[in-house]
Amino acid sequence: MPTADPILVVENIVKRFETPDGVLTAVEDVSFAVAPGEFLAVIGPSGCGKSTLFNVIGGLLDGYDGRVMVGGETVRGPHPSVGMIFQEESTFPWRTVIDNVAFPLEIAGMAKAERLEKARHFVEMVGLDGFERRYPAELSGGMRQRVSMARTLASEPKIMLMDEPFAALDEQTRLLLGDKVLQIQQDLKQTTLLITHNLTEAVQLSDRILVMTYRPGKTKRIVEIKLPRPRTSEIVGSDDFGRYVAQIWSDLREEASKGLKDDESRVARAGGKRR
Amino acid sequence: MATTGSVTATPGAAFGWAAMPLSRRVLLLRVALIAAIVLIWEAVAASGLLFQDVVPSLLIIGRTLVSLLTDPDLKWPIDAGVGGFRLAFELWIPAFYWHLYVTIAEVAVALAIGGLMGLAVGLALGANPFLSAAFERFLYYLGPTPKIVFLPVMIMWFGVGPESKVAMGTISCFFPVVLSAAAGMRQIDNVLIRVGRSFRLNTRQMVTKIYLPAMREPIVNGVRLGLGVALIGTLLAETKLSNKGVGFQIMDAYNTFDMPRMYAVLGVLFVIAIGANALVGRASRG
Amino acid sequence: MTTRASIGRQFVPVAFGIVCLLVFFVLVEALVRIGTINPFIVPLPSEIVLSFKRIVVEEQILPRFLLTCGEALMASLMLSVAGIALGVLLHRKRIVRLATETWIAAMASAPIVLMYPLFLVIFGRSAWTIIMIAFVAALPPVILKTLEGLSSTRPVLINVGRSFNLTPSQLYWKILFPSSLPTIFVGVRLGMIFALINIVGVEFLINFGGLGQLVNELSERYDLPGTYAAICFVIMVSVMFFIATERIERWLRPGA
Numbered sequence: 017m018p019t020a021d022p023i024l025v026v027e028n029i030v031k032r033f034e035t036p037d038g039v040l041t042a043v044e045d046v047s048f049a050v051a052p053g054e055f056l057a058v059i060g061p062s063g064c065g066k067s068t069l070f071n072v073i074g075g076l077l078d079g080y081d082g083r084v085m086v087g088g089e090t091v092r093g094p095h096p097s098v099g100m101i102f103q104e105e106s107t108f109p110w111r112t113v114i115d116n117v118a119f120p121l122e123i124a125g126m127a128k129a130e131r132l133e134k135a136r137h138f139v140e141m142v143g144l145d146g147f148e149r150r151y152p153a154e155l156s157g158g159m160r161q162r163v164s165m166a167r168t169l170a171s172e173p174k175i176m177l178m179d180e181p182f183a184a185l186d187e188q189t190r191l192l193l194g195d196k197v198l199q200i201q202q203d204l205k206q207t208t209l210l211i212t213h214n215l216t217e218a219v220q221l222s223d224r225i226l227v228m229t230y231r232p233g234k235t236k237r238i239v240e241i242k243l244p245r246p247r248t249s250e251i252v253g254s255d256d257f258g259r260y261v262a263q264i265w266s267d268l269r270e271e272a273s274k275g276l277k278d279d280e281s282r283v284a285r286a287g288g289k290r291r
Numbered sequence: 292m293a294t295t296g297s298v299t300a301t302p303g304a305a306f307g308w309a310a311m312p313l314s315r316r317v318l319l320l321r322v323a324l325i326a327a328i329v330l331i332w333e334a335v336a337a338s339g340l341l342f343q344d345v346v347p348s349l350l351i352i353g354r355t356l357v358s359l360l361t362d363p364d365l366k367w368p369i370d371a372g373v374g375g376f377r378l379a380f381e382l383w384i385p386a387f388y389w390h391l392y393v394t395i396a397e398v399a400v401a402l403a404i405g406g407l408m409g410l411a412v413g414l415a416l417g418a419n420p421f422l423s424a425a426f427e428r429f430l431y432y433l434g435p436t437p438k439i440v441f442l443p444v445m446i447m448w449f450g451v452g453p454e455s456k457v458a459m460g461t462i463s464c465f466f467p468v469v470l471s472a473a474a475g476m477r478q479i480d481n482v483l484i485r486v487g488r489s490f491r492l493n494t495r496q497m498v499t500k501i502y503l504p505a506m507r508e509p510i511v512n513g514v515r516l517g518l519g520v521a522l523i524g525t526l527l528a529e530t531k532l533s534n535k536g537v538g539f540q541i542m543d544a545y546n547t548f549d550m551p552r553m554y555a556v557l558g559v560l561f562v563i564a565i566g567a568n569a570l571v572g573r574a575s576r577g
Numbered sequence: 578m579t580t581r582a583s584i585g586r587q588f589v590p591v592a593f594g595i596v597c598l599l600v601f602f603v604l605v606e607a608l609v610r611i612g613t614i615n616p617f618i619v620p621l622p623s624e625i626v627l628s629f630k631r632i633v634v635e636e637q638i639l640p641r642f643l644l645t646c647g648e649a650l651m652a653s654l655m656l657s658v659a660g661i662a663l664g665v666l667l668h669r670k671r672i673v674r675l676a677t678e679t680w681i682a683a684m685a686s687a688p689i690v691l692m693y694p695l696f697l698v699i700f701g702r703s704a705w706t707i708i709m710i711a712f713v714a715a716l717p718p719v720i721l722k723t724l725e726g727l728s729s730t731r732p733v734l735i736n737v738g739r740s741f742n743l744t745p746s747q748l749y750w751k752i753l754f755p756s757s758l759p760t761i762f763v764g765v766r767l768g769m770i771f772a773l774i775n776i777v778g779v780e781f782l783i784n785f786g787g788l789g790q791l792v793n794e795l796s797e798r799y800d801l802p803g804t805y806a807a808i809c810f811v812i813m814v815s816v817m818f819f820i821a822t823e824r825i826e827r828w829l830r831p832g833a
Contacts, residue, residue, distance in 0.1 A: 074740055075740075076736055076739055076740065093742075094739055094740050094741070094742045095742075096742065098740075099740075100736075100737075100740040102733050102736060102737065104731070104733040105731075105733070106733045106734060106736075106737050108734065108737075108752070108755065108756075109756075110755045110756070110758065111755075119741070119751075120741050123741055123743060123747065123751075164737075171741065313672075313675070316672055317672060317675045317676045320672055320673070320676040321676045321677075324676065324677070345698050345699060421590050421593075422590075423590075424587070424590035424591060424594075425590040425591065425593045425594035425597070426594050426597075428591075428594070429594065429598075432816045432819060432820070433812065433816070435770045435773075435774065435815065435819050436774070436811070436812050436815040436816070437773070437774040437775075437776075437777040437778045437781075437789070437811065437815065439777075439778040439781055439782070440777060440778070440781055440789060440792045440807075440808050440811050441808065442781070443792065443793075443796030443804050444804070444805070444808065447617075447618045447801075448618055448619075519686055519688075522688055523688045523690060523691070526688060526691055527690065527691070527778065527782065530691070530693075530694075530782065531782055538691070541691065541694060542694065544694075545694035545695075545697075545698075550698075553694065553695065554695075557691065557692060557695070560688065560691065561687050561688070564686065564687050564688055565683045565686055565687055568683075568686035569683075
């Protein structure tokens with residue numbers, strides 16, 4: 017349980033959607049708190065509402081019950097203290113790397129020389145120094161995600177929200193980028209909330225893991241990850257690591273198989289309707 | 292996503308604008324736009340801002356249109372003999388339909404000739420990478436040129452009759468068809484071609500059973516474009532040098548400063564052109 | 578891998594095409610000389626080539642070329658400004674879009690250039706008639722492509738903007754617009770090409786203006802080689818224009 021005043025509090029979030037098939041409850045009564053500097057991973061099968069939660073906390077979705085509090089005050093829209101990193105390709109293809117990263121500073125009205133200087137600092141932080149003048153199309157997928165990360169970091173948010181940022185990358189790149197993320201988080205002492213379906217990634221990076229149930233998404237379990245800090249990707253091979261993964265996997269599997277059964281019955285129903 | 296009904300303060304709020312379903316609102320807006328255009332038109336017509344009669348009142352145009360489509364002012368002699376019978380009489384029809392028939396016939400022939408040639412050449416180019424590399428560039432760069440400048444040459448070759456108009460239409464529609472056909476040919480999934488070869492189909496069977504069905508969409512799009520440009524090419528040729536056809540009618544009305552008749556003919560023409568295009572469009576989707 | 582063999586292989590079909598063209602001209606030349614092809618209908622290709630010089634010198638090709646280009650540029654400018662502005666308007670006001678989009682698509686397939694007698698009456702026999710016809714006829718594709726570009730902006734980019742709390746105006750100028758620029762330019766390019774085609778065409782039809790008018794005049798003078806030569810000029814200018822706009826389009830998409 018967090019000891020200091022939590023910087024992010026999520027209280028009784030309920031989010032429903034209207035679909036042609038009726039009302040869908042994506043998230044039902046989810047509550048948790050994140051301490052400053054903590055790394056919390058939210059994990060669950062597809063369809064558990066974790067992306068919905070991401071959009072709610074980030075302020076991109078409205079029409080929900082419950083409260084999101086950042087630094088003690090209730091927020092209901094995108095907040096400057098909350099930085100978001102999206103799952104899809106999100107760099108601006110018409111801007112160079114440095115102009116991408118300087119984007120939030122440009123919006124804030126910073127002078128050109130100053131913001132380029134500051135942006136360069138964050139470009140270095142993600143390990144892309146030398147690539148400032150390149151366009152995203154010239155970079156690999158992993159590098160582009162790093163650009164998106166640097167861009168969000170440049171706005172110096174107190175809380176980083178990440179929605180499956182490595183989903184489109186291969187395993188090796190994922191592990192190495194995970195190292196980068198850890199290193200940055202440790203350097204900046206940043207609070208991070210990571211949404212993922214990848215168990216290895218969650219255990220590798222986080223201090224606590226929140227396991228969500230299949231739709232309607234509720235908190236199934238919160239597990240504390242007591243692996244040593246600072247950490248690197250080498251931890252993936254350790255015994256303790258394996259034990260945590262095994263422990264959480266049984267929970268995940270139960271929820272994931274519910275999801276599979278639901279999918280199958282939905283396809284069967286739809287097939288029957290089509291003719 | 293939950294639907295958001297934003298109720299903003301607009302002038303139409305008094306009419307319960309926000310409460311109306313979307314389709315109703317769209318309809319109202321369209322009616323309002325048309326009404327606005329009609330009002331502006333009549334205002335310009337009445338004000339005499341432009342020269343006398345350049346913009347006649349819509350009522351006059353309407354009357355002229357009706358007369359155009361219903362007043363029999365052309366004598367059409369029918370003289371046919373079958374066996375021992377002989378039928379000879381004179382039919383009076385509105386001249387417009389006869390001109391329309393001339394134009395449609397010209398466009399149809401132009402589309403047939405240009406379309407088939409374009410298809411044949413396009414298929415050949417698409418199938419053979421060497422020929423494509425040699426010649427397709429010429430066609431690609433010649434495509435977006437104003438074909439109307441070829442009219443003097445067409446007249447020299449084919450005379451001043453409908454043949455030159457058909458020729459104009461043909462060269463206009465050849466290009467979009469050939470380029471679409473060649474591109475469509477190249478984009479056919481290679482697997483389908485190999486299936487055809489594995490069944491040892493001869494060329495004619497390959498074309499009719501594999502190539503053409505697989506290329507239906509690009510071909511129809513090409514024909515649609517071809518129809519549009521064939522129509523324009525033929526009509527413009529008629530306006531320049533002709534004594535029959537819809538293009539001629541437009542020019543004739545202009546030369547006699549019969550503005551209402553010109554508007555009426557243009558109106559009918561636009562309705563037909565847009566309608567034909569929509570029909571072909573539906574065929575491509577069906 | 579561009580080895581010398583593969584460059585050679587690319588060169589051969591192109592050379593073949595050019596050779597075929599030359600053979601065709603030689604064939605026509607021979608047939609006309611023999612008399613198989615009526616020399617009063619098809620002049621000697623060699624004569625056509627020779628008349629190029631005469632046309633350039635005597636018929637003031639340069640002022641004509643500049644006039645046609647000037648008309649094209651003016652029309653293109655009006656086209657881009659109005660087309661993009663209307664496209665943005667349609668995108669921002671959904672109801673206007675729903676009401677008018679099909680009308681604009683219909684206008685794109687309508688033979689607007691046929692209204693040229695009408696424009697003649699309104700604007701007189703001047704360059705403005707030509708410019709206005711080109712403007713109206715080529716406007717729909719610009720509007721439609723602008724609309725298409727703006728609507729197909731990737732949602733994640735808009736979300737990035739929202740996550741940084743951008744104002745609606747900032748969202749438009751810093752994200753939606755730059756993202757749609759490639760598609761918008763495709764529309765502008767289409768518009769420019771249609772405009773040029775209509776400009777030369779109307780110049781020919783109303784016997785006023787630059788290059789199009791030249792073709793008309795020479796044909797009325799029964800200057801056969803001259804007419805053919807003028808037609809070649811028109812084609813050359815049109816092709817160069819087309820290639821130029823193609824290059825600009827490629828330049829506008831850095832690293833894409």
